[in-house]
Amino acid sequence: MERWIGRVALVTGASVGLGKAISKALVEHGMVVYGCARDVDKIKSYSEQLKSKSAKGSLHAVKCDLRNEEEILSMFEEIKNNHGGVDVCINNAGINFDTTLLDGRTDQWRNMLDVNVLALSICTREAVKQMKEKNIDDGHIIHMNSMSGHRFASKGEHFYTGNKFMVTALTEGLRRELRAMGSHIRVSCISPAVVEGTEIGKRSRGEMVNSIRFPFKPLEPQDIADMVVYILAAPPHMEIHDILVRGTGQKI
Numbered sequence: 001m002e003r004w005i006g007r008v009a010l011v012t013g014a015s016v017g018l019g020k021a022i023s024k025a026l027v028e029h030g031m032v033v034y035g036c037a038r039d040v041d042k043i044k045s046y047s048e049q050l051k052s053k054s055a056k057g058s059l060h061a062v063k064c065d066l067r068n069e070e071e072i073l074s075m076f077e078e079i080k081n082n083h084g085g086v087d088v089c090i091n092n093a094g095i096n097f098d099t100t101l102l103d104g105r106t107d108q109w110r111n112m113l114d115v116n117v118l119a120l121s122i123c124t125r126e127a128v129k130q131m132k133e134k135n136i137d138d139g140h141i142i143h144m145n146s147m148s149g150h151r152f153a154s155k156g157e158h159f160y161t162g163n164k165f166m167v168t169a170l171t172e173g174l175r176r177e178l179r180a181m182g183s184h185i186r187v188s189c190i191s192p193a194v195v196e197g198t199e200i201g202k203r204s205r206g207e208m209v210n211s212i213r214f215p216f217k218p219l220e221p222q223d224i225a226d227m228v229v230y231i232l233a234a235p236p237h238m239e240i241h242d243i244l245v246r247g248t249g250q251k252i
């Protein structure tokens with residue numbers, strides 16, 4: 001990770017869950033991290049904690065509702081004005097509503113598409129634009145996919161599954177576009193099964209993931225943060241395409 005010290009990473013959905021664990025790990029490795037979310041006070045609060053522990057890097061909180069393109073564009077403008085643009089973009093923010101295809105609500109589907117697919121694509125486009133502007137050829141885009149991007153999960157997750165299958169396609173599509181233009185910017189995704197200790201379950205079904213009884217030990221946010229570090233630390237000739245990962249005892 002030495003080569004990333006002092007370089008700039010954007011982590012979306014940094015207020016809680018996986019985004020918080022990833023942001024902390026990157027700051028501890030010396031990166032200048034911009035963490036975005038709507039509840040920006042949560043990011044400010046652990047940014048202060050990192051400062052008090054004299055972490056090598058720094059964490060800057062940006063308020064951004066990823067459903068709003070204007071807010072995304074002004075976030076990128078802020079990063080460019082303050083730190084010259086991003087070197088790494090981690091499209092982590094994601095939402096899920098417990099909804100079936102036959103009687104789901106259109107506003108919830110739109111909300112999911114906006115955050116899980118459109119914001120990820122807009123942030124990717126803007127990040128690559130900034131990397132090109134500053135002649136960065138070793139930048140990295142990481143999408144937070146899901147095991148649901150590769151197989152069917154429970155009944156109430158078919159729309160979310162469709163979003164994550166799109167993330168699988170967008171990862172390979174982006175890789176091909178970057179290679180076609182002769183760029184060495186790398187693209188990776190991580191596809192976890194159940195991770196405990198995040199809010200996605202509470203937000204979709206009113207239950208914290210760690211309050212649901214699983215007959216196995218789920219993954220932890222730190223496991224995913226470690227994978228991000230592994231992906232970024234890979235030598236330049238190695239592009240990790242996707243990491244599919246489950247808790248050892250998980251059946252599907």
Ligand SMILES: NC(=O)c1ccc[n+]([C@@H]2O[C@H](COP(=O)([O-])OP(=O)(O)OC[C@H]3O[C@@H](n4cnc5c(N)ncnc54)[C@H](OP(=O)(O)O)[C@@H]3O)[C@@H](O)[C@H]2O)c1
Pocket residue numbers: 012013014015016017018019036037038039040064065066067092093094095115144145146147191192193194195196198199200201203209
């Ligand atoms: N946890 C799992 O079991 C699991 C498994 C596989 C894949 N994943 C994927 O991992 C990623 C992170 O999930 P998580 O479990 O950490 O979720 P989480 O705990 O619910 O956190 C979601 C994050 O996304 C942000 N977010 C949601 N809507 C937003 C919006 N409109 N604008 C800006 N930020 C928004 C939230 O911040 P604010 O609400 O403050 O805006 C929060 O920081 C997602 O892409 C998810 O699909 C999770």
